[in-house]
Amino acid sequence: MSEPPKPVEPLTERVDRLRADLEGFTVDAVDELLGPVAHAALGREQALPARLVVQRLPDDPLAVLVAVFVLGLEVPGRRLASALPGTGLDGLRQLGLINTAGPAPDDPVRATVDLRPYAAVDALGPANWWMISDPGELATGRSLAEDHVLGVGGASLTLARSTTRKPVRRVLDLGTGCGVQALHAGRHAGSVLGTDTSARALRMAELNWMLNRPTVKGAQFSTRKGSLLDPVAGERFDLVVSNPPFVITPRSLTGAAYEYRDGGLVGDELVRRLVTSLGSVLHPGGIAQLLGNWEQRSGEGWADRVGGWLDESGLDGWVVQRELQDPAEYAETWIRDAGQHRNQDADELYAAWLADFASRGVVGVGFGLITLRRPQGAAAAAASSVRERGPVGAAIGSASAGAAAFVGPAGSRLRRLEERRSGPGLPTGYEIIAGLAAHDWLTRNDDLALLDTRLQVAGDVTEERHHLPGAEDPTVILLRQGGGAGRVLQSSTALAGLVGACSGDLTVGRLIGALAVLLERSEAELRVELLPVVRTLIADGLLLTV
Numbered sequence: 232m233s234e235p236p237k238p239v240e241p242l243t244e245r246v247d248r249l250r251a252d253l254e255g256f257t258v259d260a261v262d263e264l265l266g267p268v269a270h271a272a273l274g275r276e277q278a279l280p281a282r283l284v285v286q287r288l289p290d291d292p293l294a295v296l297v298a299v300f301v302l303g304l305e306v307p308g309r310r311l312a313s314a315l316p317g318t319g320l321d322g323l324r325q326l327g328l329i330n331t332a333g334p335a336p337d338d339p340v341r342a343t344v345d346l347r348p349y350a351a352v353d354a355l356g357p358a359n360w361w362m363i364s365d366p367g368e369l370a371t372g373r374s375l376a377e378d379h380v381l382g383v384g385g386a387s388l389t390l391a392r393s394t395t396r397k398p399v400r401r402v403l404d405l406g407t408g409c410g411v412q413a414l415h416a417g418r419h420a421g422s423v424l425g426t427d428t429s430a431r432a433l434r435m436a437e438l439n440w441m442l443n444r445p446t447v448k449g450a451q452f453s454t455r456k457g458s459l460l461d462p463v464a465g466e467r468f469d470l471v472v473s474n475p476p477f478v479i480t481p482r483s484l485t486g487a488a489y490e491y492r493d494g495g496l497v498g499d500e501l502v503r504r505l506v507t508s509l510g511s512v513l514h515p516g517g518i519a520q521l522l523g524n525w526e527q528r529s530g531e532g533w534a535d536r537v538g539g540w541l542d543e544s545g546l547d548g549w550v551v552q553r554e555l556q557d558p559a560e561y562a563e564t565w566i567r568d569a570g571q572h573r574n575q576d577a578d579e580l581y582a583a584w585l586a587d588f589a590s591r592g593v594v595g596v597g598f599g600l601i602t603l604r605r606p607q608g609a610a611a612a613a614a615s616s617v618r619e620r621g622p623v624g625a626a627i628g629s630a631s632a633g634a635a636a637f638v639g640p641a642g643s644r645l646r647r648l649e650e651r652r653s654g655p656g657l658p659t660g661y662e663i664i665a666g667l668a669a670h671d672w673l674t675r676n677d678d679l680a681l682l683d684t685r686l687q688v689a690g691d692v693t694e695e696r697h698h699l700p701g702a703e704d705p706t707v708i709l710l711r712q713g714g715g716a717g718r719v720l721q722s723s724t725a726l727a728g729l730v731g732a733c734s735g736d737l738t739v740g741r742l743i744g745a746l747a748v749l750l751e752r753s754e755a756e757l758r759v760e761l762l763p764v765v766r767t768l769i770a771d772g773l774l775l776t777v
Contacts, residue, residue: 245326246441248317253361256296258350264293278302278369299329300346303370309336326438328363344435345370345382349411354396354660355418360443363435364409380432381491383411386522390474391415393600394520395660399469403512405505405521406475407454408491410436416472417447425454426462429490458494459504463512471509471519477502478565479524479596481587484580492565498591499525506540506548506601513546515607520600520663526588527555527595534648537601547604547645549666553657554598555650558588561596600657604667606644645670654717662715662772669770678762682740685777686733686765691715692773694727715772725750729761730768735777739765 262270269280282302288294289306292314298304299311308331312320320340323329328346332338345367349360364382368375390412402416407425413436416423425436433454440452455462478492479499494501502523509519527533533552541548556564562584566577588596645667651657658666676684691713696705708722710730722730725746732742743761747754768774 242326243441245318245322246438248322249315249326250361250442250445252315252317253296253348255293256348256361257359258348260293261297261301261348264288264291264297273301273369276369296346299340299342300344301370303342303345303366305339305341307337308340311340312336342366342370347382349383351388351391351415353391353394353415354664358391358415358418358446360411360414360439360446362409362411363439363442365435375489378429378431378490380429380435381408383409386474387411389657390472390520390522390600392659393657393663394472395470395518395664397664401468401470403463403468403471405459405471405473407436408432408474410439410452412472412474413440413452414443414447416470417450417452420450420470422451422453424463424468425452426457427454428456428458430456432491459501460508460512466512467514467517468512469514469517471512471517471521473505473519473521475501475505475521475523477523479526479561479587480565481583483587484583492568498593499523502601503540506537506603507543509603510544510546510605513603513605515605517605518667519546519603523599523601525597526591526593527597529592529594533595533597537597538646538648541603541646541648544603545606545644547606547667547670549602549645549647549663550599550649551657552597552599552648552650553652555595555652556598557595558585558593561588599651602663602667604645643674649716651716655714658716665772666770669772672776673766673769678758681762681765682743682758683738685735685738686769686774687735687777688730688733689714689773689775692730694722694731710768710773712771712773718771718773720768720773723760725752725757726761726764729765730774733774 265273265281265284269284272278272280281297282304285291285294285298285302285304290310290313295306295310295314299306308320311323311329315323318326320329320331323340324331328344329340329342331340343366345364346361349358349362351358362383365376365380367382394412394415396415396419398419400421402413402420402423404410404413404416404423404425407413407427408429409432410425413423413425417440425433427433427436433456437452437454440447476490476492476494477499480493482497496504502521502525505521505523509521513519525533525537527536533555534550537550541550559581562581566580566584647666689712693711693713695707695709695711697707697709698705704724708724708727710720710722710727712718728746728749729739729742732745737745739762743757744754746752747757750757765774769776
């Protein structure tokens with residue numbers, strides 16, 4: 232009589248076993264195993280040095296995991312079974328992570344996924360997980376499939392670092408992919424909903440959540456299939472985070488389209504639609520943060536184009552452009568991203584991209600971070616009024632070149648568009664929260680209130696004075712921000728004196744009065760000169776309210 236079939240182990244138990252087996256599979260351990268040369272080469276998409284390392288250590292469990300799940304190499308089944316003894320080959324097959332050539336111990340096995348350790352730092356501190364995605368070109372040696380599920384890349388790390396991390400009830404991860412942003416959100420949210428057009432991506436996101444669930448402290452995760460905001464129409468969230476398929480792709484060639492990066496729309500229309508519609512799914516005071524590309528067209532600056540989207544949205548908006556590529560550079564980037572530069576039709580793809588840009592007069596493509604916030608209370612009414620009659624208040628120059636901060640009267644919207652193509656890069660979650668709070672304070676307080684306020688110089692601000700040889704007085708005074716955007720402001724003697732005296736002890740009005748006596752100038756004249764600049768320094772984080 233034959234034995235009854237063994238019961239299939241529940242998915243959660245199989246994943247728990249895998250998690251226990253992976254305990255020593257960390258970023259630091261892999262870096263130490265490979266050494267600096269092979270690790271650096273791997274970062275350049277050159278696998279040979281890493282392959283040579285793992286081939287010298289055929290029975291080392293960590294080397295086996297790197298060989299199979301990072302480099303995409305075949306190994307005898309017994310070696311992988313030894314490296315993951317709790318899970319075993321049967322468990323790995325049931326999870327869909329490997330294919331086996333046969334039942335014998337030395338029959339080769341090959342991974343069907345990329346599985347690697349992940350380490351990052353966001354506004355809550357270090358995060359250490361394992362992430363499952365589709366194998367890349369480095370492991371497969373061929374171009375990516377159209378339904379490829381992307382792993383963690385530079386854009387993912389950038390967005391995680393820039394996202395605000397205040398405790399919230401409900402988060403939407405729009406275009407969740409493998410689910411890395413959902414995991415970051417799970418550390419400060421009651422529930423996270425991941426949406427994507429790819430059913431395969433949603434399955435991987437669910438598996439990654441299960442694999443790393445001890446780090447999300449009881450947060451709930453669910454997924455829905457659908458495009459843009461369709462799956463959540465009529466719902467509200469406290470935070471929306473998205474690394475959407477923003478890549479501008481020529482519609483004339485299907486071979487250029489990939490689910491993970493292409494939303495199927497012409498030009499930058501996908502990002503425009505998100506910016507102008509995300510307010511419909513935000514609670515009052517809710518924040519949305521997304522990465523994006525936008526076109527710079529002949530005769531139109533990027534800030535004019537994206538600023539128009541902000542006006543249409545009726546939301547508070549802060550946009551930071553980190554990169555600007557010309558059309559050829561942009562096409563090369565994304566042809567290479569999918570491994571298509573090795574194909575015979577690479578020139579055809581290249582030409583299609585250039586023709587697509589030329590058809591709309593595109594001279595450059597920007598990349599950066601968009602932060603939106605739905606106004607609440609009186610600010611919401613003011614935003615509605617802005618949509619009807621246009622912006623109110625006055626735009627004043629930021630301390631950094633190419634930046635503009637909107638600082639208007641009480642109830643006005645934040646409308647800030649700036650470039651950070653050098654220096655520290657996109658703002659962190661800390662800086663975003665501080666910037667929004669500074670804007671709120673400035674809109675609630677007019678100049679009379681400012682004069683009655685005590686200010687303190689931020690701890691990262693330094694002053695530089697440049698003298699000609701033998702001169703008693705400086706010819707140039709610079710205020711330099713060490714963190715944030717690394718802004719540098721050329722200062723007058725009066726402003727340097729005011730900032731230097733901002734220790735939190737005296738009000739701005741008292742300080743200006745003292746400066747007027749010291750400099751033998753009219754107090755009213757100094758107020759006119761200094762108060763607009765002080766507002767800019769508060770908005771930019773160089774001066775803090777006490």
